Amino acid sequence: MNKPRFIALTVVTLDAMGLGLVMPVLPTLLRGFVPGTQVAWHYGTFLALYALMQVFFAPLLGRLSDRRGRRPVLLLSLAGAAVDYAVMAMAPALWVLYIARVISGVTGATGAVAASTIADTTQEDERARWFGYMGACYGAGMIAGPAIGGAFGGVSAHAPFMAAALLNGAGFLLACVFLKETQSIANAVPTPISINPFDGFRLDSALRALMTLFGVFFILQFIGQIPASLWIIYGEDRFHWNTTAAGASLAGFGAVHALFQAFVTGPVSSRLGEKRALLLGMTADGTGFVLMAFATQGWMVFPILFLLAAGGVAMPALQAMLSKAAPDERQGALQGTLTSLTNLSAIIGPLGFTMLYTVTAKAWSGWIWIVGAALYVVCLPALRRSHESVSKSYV
Numbered sequence: 564m565n566k567p568r569f570i571a572l573t574v575v576t577l578d579a580m581g582l583g584l585v586m587p588v589l590p591t592l593l594r595g596f597v598p599g600t601q602v603a604w605h606y607g608t609f610l611a612l613y614a615l616m617q618v619f620f621a622p623l624l625g626r627l628s629d630r631r632g633r634r635p636v637l638l639l640s641l642a643g644a645a646v647d648y649a650v651m652a653m654a655p656a657l658w659v660l661y662i663a664r665v666i667s668g669v670t671g672a673t674g675a676v677a678a679s680t681i682a683d684t685t686q687e688d689e690r691a692r693w694f695g696y697m698g699a700c701y702g703a704g705m706i707a708g709p710a711i712g713g714a715f716g717g718v719s720a721h722a723p724f725m726a727a728a729l730l731n732g733a734g735f736l737l738a739c740v741f742l743k744e745t746q747s748i749a750n751a752v753p754t755p756i757s758i759n760p761f762d763g764f765r766l767d768s769a770l771r772a773l774m775t776l777f778g779v780f781f782i783l784q785f786i787g788q789i790p791a792s793l794w795i796i797y798g799e800d801r802f803h804w805n806t807t808a809a810g811a812s813l814a815g816f817g818a819v820h821a822l823f824q825a826f827v828t829g830p831v832s833s834r835l836g837e838k839r840a841l842l843l844g845m846t847a848d849g850t851g852f853v854l855m856a857f858a859t860q861g862w863m864v865f866p867i868l869f870l871l872a873a874g875g876v877a878m879p880a881l882q883a884m885l886s887k888a889a890p891d892e893r894q895g896a897l898q899g900t901l902t903s904l905t906n907l908s909a910i911i912g913p914l915g916f917t918m919l920y921t922v923t924a925k926a927w928s929g930w931i932w933i934v935g936a937a938l939y940v941v942c943l944p945a946l947r948r949s950h951e952s953v954s955k956s957y958v
Contacts, residue, residue, distance in 0.1 A: 565684050566741060566742075566743070567680050567683070567684050567742060567743060567745050568680065568681055568684055568685070568693065570680075570737060570738060570741055570742045571676075571677040571678075571680040571681055571697070571742075572677070572696060572697060572700045573700075573734070573737060574637065574641065574673060574677055574734045574737065574738060575673065575674060575677045575697055575700045575701050575704070576700040576701070576703060576704040577704065577730045577731065577733060577734040578641075578644065578673045578674070578701075578704065578730075578731065578734065579700070579701045579702075579703070579704025579705045579708060580704040580705075580707055580708040580711070580727075580730055581644065581648065581704075581708065581726075581727035581728075581730045581731050582704075582705070582708060582727070583704060583705045583706070583707065583708020583709045583711075583712060584708045584709070584711055584712035584715065584723040584724075584726055584727045584730070585648065585651075585712060585723050585724055585727050586708070586709060586712065587709050587712045587713050587716055587723070588712060588713075588715075588716040588720050588723050588724075589606060589609070590602050590603075590606055591716065591720040592651070592660075592720045592721070592724070593605050593606060593609070593657075593660075595720070596656070596657040596660070597657065605657075609660070609661070609664060611910055612661065612664050612665065612668065613664050613667060613668040613671070613906075614668070614906040614907075614909045614910050615668070615906070615910060616665055616667075616668025616669050616671070617668050617671060617902060617903065617905075617906035618903045618906045618907045618910070619903070620668065620669045620670075620671075620672075621671070621672055621675055621899045621900075621902035621903045621906065622896065622899040622900050622902075622903050623899065624636055624639075624640070624670075624671075624672035624675065624676070624895075624899055625672065625675050625676075625679070625895040625896045625897070625898050625899020625900065625902070626895060626896045626899060627895070628672070628675075628676050628679055628746065628895035628899075629679075629746065629892055629893060629894065629895035629896055632744045632746050633676050633679055633680050633683065633744060633745050633746050633895070634738065634742055634743070634744045634745075636672055636676050636895075637672070637673065637676040637677070637680075637738055637742070638735060638738055638739065639670050639672075640670050640671055640672045640673045640676065641673065641731050641732075641734045641735040641738060642670070642731075642735055643666055643667050643669070643670025643671060644667055644670070644671060644673070644727075644728075644731040645728045645729075645731035645732045645735060646663070646666065646667075646728075647663045647664060647666055647667030647728075648724045648725070648727040648728035648731065649724070649725065649728040650662075650663040651663050651664075651724045652721045652722075652724035652725045652728065653721070672899065672902070674697075674701070674898075674902055675895070675898035675899045675901070675902040676895070676898070677697060678694065678697060678882070678886075678898040678901075679745075679746070679894045679895045679897075679898045680742075680745050681693045681694065681697060682886045682891075682894040682898070683745035683746055683891070683894060684745050687883075687886075687887045688833065689829075690882070690883040690886050690887070691828060691829065691832035691833075691837055691840065691879045691880050691882070691883035692828060692829025692830075692832060692833070692879075693829075694828075694878075694879035694882045694883055694886075695824045695825060695827075695828030695829055695832075695876075695879040696824070696825055696829075697879075698821075698824040698828075698875065698878065698879060699821045699822070699824035699825035702817055702820055702821035702824060703821050705817060706814065706817045706818065706821065711723075711726070712726075746894075746895070747891075770889060770893060770896060770897060770900065772888070773885055773888055773889065773897075775945050775946075775948050776881065776884060776885055776888070776945075777885075777900065777901075777904065778945055779881065779942045779945050779946060780881055780882075780885070780901060780904055781904045781907070781908060782938055782939075782941060782942055782945075783845075783877060783878060783881065783942070784878075784904060784905050784908035784909075784912075785908040785911070785912050785938070786848070786935045786938050786939065787908070787912075788908055788909065788911075788912025788913055788916055789852070789912070789916050789931060789932065789934075789935045790816075790871070791909075791912070791913070792912065792913035792916055792917055793916060793917065793920055793931060794812070794813065794816070795809050795813070796917075796920070797855075797920075797928060797931070798812060798861070798864070800924065800928055801858070801859075801928055801929075802858075802860065802861035802864070803861075804861060808861060812864055812865075812868075815865060815868055816868055816871065816872070819868050819869060819871075819872040820871070820872045820875050822872070823872040823873060823875050823876065824875050824876075824879065827873070827876060828840070828875070828876045828879045828880070831843065831876055831880075832876070832879070832880050832883065837880040837881070837883045837884045837887075838880070838884065838946070840876055840877070840880035841876075841877050841880040841881050841884065841946070842946070843873075843876060843877075844873065844874050844875065844876035844877025844878070844880060845874070845877050845939045845942065846939075847870050847871075847873035847874045847876070848870070848871060848873070848874025848875075848877065848939070849874075849935075849936040849939040849940075850870055850936075851867050851868075851870035851871040851873075851874060852871075852932040852933070852935045852936040853932065853933065853936050854867050854870065855867055855929070855932045856929030856930070856931075856932035856933050856936075857929060882901070885897060885901070916931060919931060919934065
């Protein structure tokens with residue numbers, strides 16, 4: 564395996580494990596600083612704060628990686644995460660936790676730079692497969708992280724944070740020693756670097772042509788917030804799941820999704836082309852959403868998981884389409900923009916969909932899934948228009 568790609572995938576796995584490690588015990592840590600009645604609010608604010616920082620700073624870090632190289636920005640991101648987790652483990656006050664999370668959000672560009680590294684070192688027709696591998700590595704880390712974090716949490720609420728700091732530190736050392744620069748500095752854009760966070764929303768002509776596909780990307784990420792924010796609540800309301808059943812469904816979803824990302828995305832994209840793979844994934848996920856709306860027994864969810872996992876083919880295919888259309892010297896800016904859109908959906912989606920579910924659940928709890936499926940239909944005209952704005956063919 565190509566060494567930069569291997570390092571990128573390893574770093575993504577370690578980063579996801581670090582995130583998964585702390586999620587189960589973060590509420591416990593917060594209880595040491597705030598009354599129990601305020602934990603949920605601070606927990607939500609804490610997660611949203613990181614996403615908000617990413618919305619503004621991920622595009623800037625992506626552009627910085629185009630101009631100064633992938634390696635230094637990746638090292639900055641890993642160092643920022645390691646410091647964040649270490650400070651959180653030893654924080655004497657609540658405000659220190661928030662400051663550490665802001666720093667982590669400002670410096671966090673691991674996923675964007677890893678994706679840029681993959682784009683730098685792969686042929687265009689290989690990128691969907693490698694983006695699928697990256698998604699599988701992230702999924703594997705998010706499966707292993709909570710399990711390990713739960714075990715460390717039995718020792719101390721601070722132990723998982725120290726373990727996460729060590730994981731990111733290990734990633735930092737790994738990248739320091741083995742990762743070579745993959746971005747040709749000769750291709751760097753000779754423009755001054757701005758530290759204005761709003762500059763990340765200003766797209767140059769090379770990326771402005773991709774606005775339609777950016778819109779599709781955002782809608783797909785937005786739809787993904789439905790299961791992310793309501794899976795457990797819906798399962799408890801509709802199927803009367805207990806904790807064991809809910810955990811089994813989440814583990815099953817994560818495992819099947821990771822397998823599809825690793826072993827199905829590449830062959831499907833190679834055989835059908837990225838655009839048809841995208842349409843196939845959207846159709847599979849939309850069908851799964853409709854079936855979820857009408858499922859009446861908990862066991863019905865498990866075969867539906869395979870449709871939802873097949874829907875995971877769509878995102879790597881779309882990433883490959885975007886990466887093909889962007890110039891080599893704009894891959895970092897592209898991936899930073901995608902990270903920003905992902906985090907924007909992670910802020911808006913849970914708020915909007917949980918509110919919609921609250922309003923509609925009394926009449927029929929399945930409406931939220933129907934809305935998600937309908938949003939896929941909105942993407943179809945946009946995909947047709949994308950041929951007019953992007954000169955390359957994806958079929």
